[in-house]
Amino acid sequence: MSDLLRTPLRDFHAARGGRLVDFAGWEMPVQYRSILEEHKAVRRAAGLFDVSHMGEVEVQGPQALDFLEHLVTNEVARLLPGKVLYTPMCAADGGTLDDLLVYLRSPGDYLLCVNASNIAADLAWMARQAEGFAVTITDRSADYALLAIQGPASAAILQALTGAKLGLLANYTFCEGTVAGVACLISRTGYTGEDGFELYHAPEDAVVLAEALLAAGGPHGLELAGLGARDSLRLEAGFPLHGHELSPAISPVAAGLGWTVKLGKTRRSLAHEALAREMAEGTERRVVFFRTGDRRIVRAETPVRGPDGTIVGRVLSGTLSPLLNEAIGSALIETAAAGGALSVDIRGVEIRLLAVRPPFVPLRRG
Amino acid sequence: MSNIPADLHYAKSHEWLRLAADGTALVGITDYAQSSLGDITFVQLPKVGAPLAAGATFGVVESVKAASDLYMPVAGIVLAVNAALDANPELLNQDPYGEAWMLKLKLEGSAPAELLDAAAYARHLG
Numbered sequence: 292m293s294d295l296l297r298t299p300l301r302d303f304h305a306a307r308g309g310r311l312v313d314f315a316g317w318e319m320p321v322q323y324r325s326i327l328e329e330h331k332a333v334r335r336a337a338g339l340f341d342v343s344h345m346g347e348v349e350v351q352g353p354q355a356l357d358f359l360e361h362l363v364t365n366e367v368a369r370l371l372p373g374k375v376l377y378t379p380m381c382a383a384d385g386g387t388l389d390d391l392l393v394y395l396r397s398p399g400d401y402l403l404c405v406n407a408s409n410i411a412a413d414l415a416w417m418a419r420q421a422e423g424f425a426v427t428i429t430d431r432s433a434d435y436a437l438l439a440i441q442g443p444a445s446a447a448i449l450q451a452l453t454g455a456k457l458g459l460l461a462n463y464t465f466c467e468g469t470v471a472g473v474a475c476l477i478s479r480t481g482y483t484g485e486d487g488f489e490l491y492h493a494p495e496d497a498v499v500l501a502e503a504l505l506a507a508g509g510p511h512g513l514e515l516a517g518l519g520a521r522d523s524l525r526l527e528a529g530f531p532l533h534g535h536e537l538s539p540a541i542s543p544v545a546a547g548l549g550w551t552v553k554l555g556k557t558r559r560s561l562a563h564e565a566l567a568r569e570m571a572e573g574t575e576r577r578v579v580f581f582r583t584g585d586r587r588i589v590r591a592e593t594p595v596r597g598p599d600g601t602i603v604g605r606v607l608s609g610t611l612s613p614l615l616n617e618a619i620g621s622a623l624i625e626t627a628a629a630g631g632a633l634s635v636d637i638r639g640v641e642i643r644l645l646a647v648r649p650p651f652v653p654l655r656r657g
Numbered sequence: 658m659s660n661i662p663a664d665l666h667y668a669k670s671h672e673w674l675r676l677a678a679d680g681t682a683l684v685g686i687t688d689y690a691q692s693s694l695g696d697i698t699f700v701q702l703p704k705v706g707a708p709l710a711a712g713a714t715f716g717v718v719e720s721v722k723a724a725s726d727l728y729m730p731v732a733g734i735v736l737a738v739n740a741a742l743d744a745n746p747e748l749l750n751q752d753p754y755g756e757a758w759m760l761k762l763k764l765e766g767s768a769p770a771e772l773l774d775a776a777a778y779a780r781h782l783g
Contacts, residue, residue, distance in 0.1 A: 322695065322696075325695075325696050325750070326695060326696045326721050327696045327747070328696075519695075519721060519722075523721070586698055586699040586719075586746070587699050587719065588699070588719060588721070588724075610721060611721060638701075638717060638724070
C-alpha cells in the first residue's frame with residue numbers, strides 16, 4: 292500500500308490493531324476490534340475517529356460570500372461568525388458534485404470541509420466558478436489533521452481536556468481553543484447522529500491529541516472507531532454519503548435534502564434554475580431509505596423490483612444496523628414506483644424493502 | 658497470527674473438519690476465515706438430512722464486508738446444523754472451532770486427500 296496517502300496517525304492506528312485499507316487513495320483504518328462493537332460504543336459512550344483525509348479549503352476575500360452563494364445551494368448569507376452550515380455543491384443541472392461544511396471564521400473568511408475523494412475535482416470546479424469574483428481559494432488540506440470524537444460521553448471527555456466552555460457551544464457552532472495543549476478549531480459537528488465534536492489541528496499535533504483523547508476517554512468507555520463504523524453510524528442516522536445518496540446523478544432534491552436548497556428571490560446559486568424546476572415539478576427518481584426485517588445485507592448496486600417484477604431502481608447503500616439488528620439501506624427508485632411494494636433478490640430469496648423515513652434511530656445533539 | 662488447532666483437517670477454502678471415531682464429523686470455518694471476513698452478520702446452512710458432495714456449496718456466511726459461499730470439505734449427510742448461529746452469528750468471530758461449529762455430518766466415503774493438516778494449512782496461509 293506504498294502509493295497510498297497517510298494521515299499523521301497511520302502508525303498510531305497500526306500499533307492499536309487498526310486494519311488499514313485503501314479508502315479514496317488513503318491508507319485508513321476500516322476497523323480496530325469489530326465494526327459492530329465500535330458502532331455500539333459510539334451509541335453507548337464515545338468513539339474516536341481519524342478523519343484527517345477530509346479536505347479543507349479556505350475561501351477568503353471581499354466577495355467570498357457572493358462567491359459561496361453562487362457556488363452552493365444552502366444559504367451561506369445566514370451564517371454568523373462561529374457558525375457552521377451543511378450544504379450540497381451542485382452543477383448547473385442540479386447534480387451534486389460534493390457536500391460540505393462551511394465555517395464562517397470572520398466576515399470574508401470561510402473554511403470549507405470537503406470529502407477526501409473530491410478534493411481535486413472540487414478545487415478545479417471552485418477555481419472555474421470563481422472567475423469574476425474577488426476571492427482567493429486555497430487548498431489547506433495538508434495543513435489540517437482532523438479527529439472526531441462522537442457519542443453521548445464526548446462532551447464530558449473533551450471538557451476535561453479543554454478550557455473552552457463546551458456547554459456554550461451549540462450544535463453546528465465552533466470555537467478556537469486548546470485541547471490537551473493542542474491548538475484546535477473545536478466544531479460541535481459530526482457524522483454519526485450523536486452529540487460530538489470535530490477537532491481541526493496541525494498534523495504534527497495529531498498523535499499527542501489522539502493519545503490524550505484516548506486516555507481521557509477510556510474510563511468513559513470511549514473506543515477507537517474506524518471508517519466501517521463511521522459508515523454504519525451515518526446510514527443509521529440517515530445521513531447521505533457523496534457517491535451514494537448524493538452524486539452528479541442525484542440532486543439534493545432527489546435525495547430528500549430539499550431543506551439544503553434555498554431558493555430566495557435574490558439568492559441564485561448556479562444550480563438555481565434546475566433545482567427550482569425539480570422543487571416545483573418533482574424528480575424522476577428519488578432516494579428511499581428502507582429496512583428489511585432480515586439480517587441479510589442488501590448491498591449497493593442490487594437491483595430493486597416493483598410489484599410486477601420490473602426493475603424500478605437500485606440500492607445505493609446497505610448495511611446491518613447494529614441497533615435494529617436488521618438490514619437497512621437506501622435506494623434510488625423511480626418516483627412513480629417509490630410509494631409501492633419494493634423487493635430485492637438476495638441469493639434467490641425475495642426480500643421486501645420496508646420504506647422508512649430516516650433516521651433509523653433517534654438523533655442526539657449537543 | 659491465526660489459530661490453527663493441530664487435530665483438525667483443513668480445506669484450502671478455509672473450512673475445518675473434525676473427525677470423530679464413530680464415522681461422524683463436525684465442519685466449521687477457520688479463525689483465518691472469520692478474521693478475514695470481519696463481523697459476521699448472517700449464516701445460511703443446509704437442511705438436516707441433505708446429502709452433500711465434497712466441494713459442494715453447503716451455505717453462505719455473510720459479514721459487514723461481503724458474503725462468501727461455504728464448501729463441503731468432505732462428502733456426507735447432514736445430521737445436525739448449529740441453530741445457535743441463526744440468532745448469534747457473531748459466535749463465528751468469537752469461537753470458530755468450538756461453539757460456532759456449523760454442521761454435524763455422517764461421512765460418506767473417506768476424507769479427500771487434498772485436505773490439509775495444520776502445518777500444511779499454515780503454509781497455505783503463508
